[in-house]
Amino acid sequence: MTALLLKNVRPMGVDATDILILDGRFADAGESIPAGIETIDGDGALMLPGLVEAHTHLDKNLIGMPWWRNQNGPHRSDRIETDRREKKRLGIDPARQSARQAVQTLALGVTAIRSHVDVDTEIGTASIAGVMATREAYRDMVDIQIVAFPQSGMLIREGTVALMEEALRMGADIVGGLDPAEIDRDPVRHLDVIFGMADRFGKPVDIHLHELGELGAFSMELIIERTRALGLQGRVLISHAYCLGMIEPARHDSLAAGLAEAGIAVMTAGPAGFPAPRIKRLHELGVLVCGGCDGPRGTWSPYGRGDMLERAALIGQRNGFSRDEDLEFALEACTTLGARALGLPDYGLGSGCKADLVLVDAETAAEAVADVPIRRLVVKSGRVVARDGAPVGVSAP
Numbered sequence: 001m002t003a004l005l006l007k008n009v010r011p012m013g014v015d016a017t018d019i020l021i022l023d024g025r026f027a028d029a030g031e032s033i034p035a036g037i038e039t040i041d042g043d044g045a046l047m048l049p050g051l052v053e054a055h056t057h058l059d060k061n062l063i064g065m066p067w068w069r070n071q072n073g074p075h076r077s078d079r080i081e082t083d084r085r086e087k088k089r090l091g092i093d094p095a096r097q098s099a100r101q102a103v104q105t106l107a108l109g110v111t112a113i114r115s116h117v118d119v120d121t122e123i124g125t126a127s128i129a130g131v132m133a134t135r136e137a138y139r140d141m142v143d144i145q146i147v148a149f150p151q152s153g154m155l156i157r158e159g160t161v162a163l164m165e166e167a168l169r170m171g172a173d174i175v176g177g178l179d180p181a182e183i184d185r186d187p188v189r190h191l192d193v194i195f196g197m198a199d200r201f202g203k204p205v206d207i208h209l210h211e212l213g214e215l216g217a218f219s220m221e222l223i224i225e226r227t228r229a230l231g232l233q234g235r236v237l238i239s240h241a242y243c244l245g246m247i248e249p250a251r252h253d254s255l256a257a258g259l260a261e262a263g264i265a266v267m268t269a270g271p272a273g274f275p276a277p278r279i280k281r282l283h284e285l286g287v288l289v290c291g292g293c294d295g296p297r298g299t300w301s302p303y304g305r306g307d308m309l310e311r312a313a314l315i316g317q318r319n320g321f322s323r324d325e326d327l328e329f330a331l332e333a334c335t336t337l338g339a340r341a342l343g344l345p346d347y348g349l350g351s352g353c354k355a356d357l358v359l360v361d362a363e364t365a366a367e368a369v370a371d372v373p374i375r376r377l378v379v380k381s382g383r384v385v386a387r388d389g390a391p392v393g394v395s396a397p
Helices: 076-090 096-106 125-136 160-170 187-201 212-229 250-264 279-284 308-319 322-333 337-340 365-371
Strands: 002-009 017-022 038-049 051-056 108-120 143-150 174-178 207-209 236-240 264-268 288-291 357-360 375-380 381-385
Touching: 002 174, 038 365, 038 375, 051 160, 051 288, 051 308, 051 337, 076 288, 096 108, 108 125, 108 207, 125 160, 143 160, 143 212, 143 250, 160 174, 160 187, 174 187, 187 207, 187 212, 187 308, 207 212, 212 250, 250 264, 250 279, 264 279, 279 288, 279 375, 288 308, 288 337, 308 322, 308 365, 322 365, 337 381
Parallel strands: 002 038, 051 108, 108 143, 143 174, 174 207, 207 236, 236 264, 264 288
Antiparallel strands: 002 017, 038 357, 357 375, 375 381
């Protein structure tokens, strides 16, 4: 039996207590403490559940590589073309780079990740294989979900559909989609294809939807229709959903009602320079919301290091949050709500849950979001994997 005793910690800011972990899970109150157990004094630290990264791109970050001079054009298509070209020219190895990001964010308290991984006719499924290798190598330290993602378009690049199916047979967990009207220019067929794959392979769906205004709202309506038709309630997530930050209130609330009824979650990165969903209003209307860092330090953007506590702060700022309860809600989007959106079982700080946790020096969850303190301790399934912002017993290439 593996065992760990955390003394004098404050789960989500309640009074200090002792927490017993047995065989990787939080023990019931009153459980007897084994003799000779490893004990760590938390010294009154705030205890949070492990942070959940609900949207990133592990396969193509530039962490640990030389600085890349970003001269991207102004359009999404420019970034897609640059990304496809530079992956080969720079020698971005998906296994190496995904491991680097996973270990870096583990030290920041991220214990679960959903990664969109590129599938296209130039690289085939090589990136899927690379991230799968990282998932296996670090499976005791971090949970990784893999989305087969047609970054360069699907219908407009012949052969991509077959590669997506190959990725799912290899072990990708989720079917990805991308701007069905703007990129593939055929929203009905695009959604027919990806939802058809989800139905045949028994997989969830996660769709990048950057489309603006009424175009994005139209695509969202089609997603809602297909989710209902195939009985995929609770298994579909829309990432970014910029259109929800643009349309007028009555239209917004009508779409939100459809999302809630269909059990479709919405992910936001709290983007600067782009419209963003109003996550508090969506939550009030019954929509499950979550947060993600998108792509830290890559060819798309030079910013970020994959810190989900920092992301909670950015999401809070983007939504105009200042009250403590609102900052706490931003943290929920990056913890509890993120876990629900990703379908993670046994998540949280309750008895019987997997012992994934973070200790920080803060009085309250709101203060932790505002200050973004160093992670004093990170525990994954009852095992200490990071101390004082540095990984323990694990390394990346």
